[in-house]
Amino acid sequence: MTSRRVVLALALSGLGMASCDPAAGLDNKKNEQPGPVTEQPGTGWELVWQDEFDGPAGTLPSKERWVADVGGDGWGNGQFEYDTARAENASLDGEGHLAITARKERYGGNDYTSARLTTKNRYTQTYGRIEARIHLPTGRGIWPAFWMLGADVDSVGWPECGEIDIMEYRGQIPSIVRGSLHGPGYSGGANIGREHAVSGAPLSADFHVYAVEWEPERIRFILDDTVFFEATPKNLPAGKKWVYDHPHFLILNVAVGGSFVGPPDSSTVFPQTMKVDYVRVYERAAQ
Template sequence: MIRLRLLPWLAVLGTLACDPAANRVNKPDVTPISQPGSDWELVWQDEFDGPAGTPPSADRWVHDVGGHGWGNEQLEFDTARPENVSVDGTGNLVITARKESYQGRSYTSARINTSGRFEQAYGRFEARIQLPVGRGIWPAFWLLGSNIGEVGWPECGEIDILEYRGQLPALIRGSLHGPGYSGGDNLGLEHAVSGGKLYEGFHIYAVEWDPNRIRWMLDGVTFFEATPARLPAGTRWVYDHPHFIILNVAVGGGFVGPPDSTTVFPQQMKVDYVRVYSRAP
């Protein structure tokens, strides 16, 4: 996500009971799944199994609830209601943006994160997602530095694995936000997809994060790479500490603009799974 989030995140983080052990790995019981390669070892996952209409696991996810715009001029009120975020009974998390009057806002949606539940530095962060569509719809899969409460944003670092404008359904963006390269001046790249629209099916979005390199991938193909050498002169690489995971669907905001008469509601982002790997020893 683009632009400042400091004040909302300080309020959210102040309500969380952070476990220092979570700064590395919470390893759940897992069933064997296909690995992305022999270089990787699965360390965390959510497959979003469960009865339809139930919330995502409270052992893995925290809800961000509020309608203050998140520093991005977003128009929705994010809730923890099953109408906005729940599993569908077939193995998907569904985040639903709705056009409705709620808490002084004209739209609702949801935003969940793993702060205090799971945070990791380095590795492969991957999700299989079917995106929504429509002007003013802004889904994202991203990472935020777990030290945001101490150093603020963008000093904490932010890794946007996937951002997407609903009105441009064949274009995605991967980016970094850090001190001296944040908001609209982030370090990133937009990638055009040939042969179809991203909302028409599921795709795998991933980053592979090493100490001095981050690579962005769509369906196993690298489309962007960032290193300290690519940063603007005089700025710092701050991707050396644990980050937590965020999934959300915004409505409106500076990156996408507001919905218009062509935007159909409700809109849903479906997430088949989120998986995190570490380099195999």
């Protein structure tokens, strides 16, 4: 997401979150549980990691795969919610989905709650196809996102670690999705990215697949079967560094308010839920 949030994320790293330096032994296959190979995105891909979110309603997300970032200081973006580890904000719905729910309630000194889940210290990936099938929420001031952050964030900081926003979206403009990159010299409002508008029903009306296909010096941003943006080092400002050549971890969250979307207002209905059908990671199959 538009990423000054990382500054405060680092301040909260003492909440049970150790360093993500890949030299500490974390690699692409840690805690890998790929399960059955289904719905491959065309030929040439091999599934290497997934979460299908199967389980009884109210079950917390897998602790082997996900960690809840807990806090309510705005994540550097002026967000209004307090992100919790409670089932009320992130749990399985019993129908094969993860439900991340933003609620209007007083908690931890904030007026809203939600959740932010990360695979930090659980799983990282370098290159491949990273995708999720998501049903987005709607409403002014609602800011869902599916993104990646460089695993060396604790040692080099943000934005030097790199950030890949696979999907972020303004709840008040439910027909437009954005994909973007944040790195040294091109971060925050100066990120490298593009918005993509859909015709017909808004994105909040149904599930859609949000993905990147990431290879050395090239990242493609995809909505369903449409590549809507392709970034290479040529897109960067002169003299700036491409920092997408090392492990990144995954993040799913729903923010309330913040610099990208502005505050909710009287038209915003709560609760608002982002449902995630699956998250899957593929690598190019060996030839």
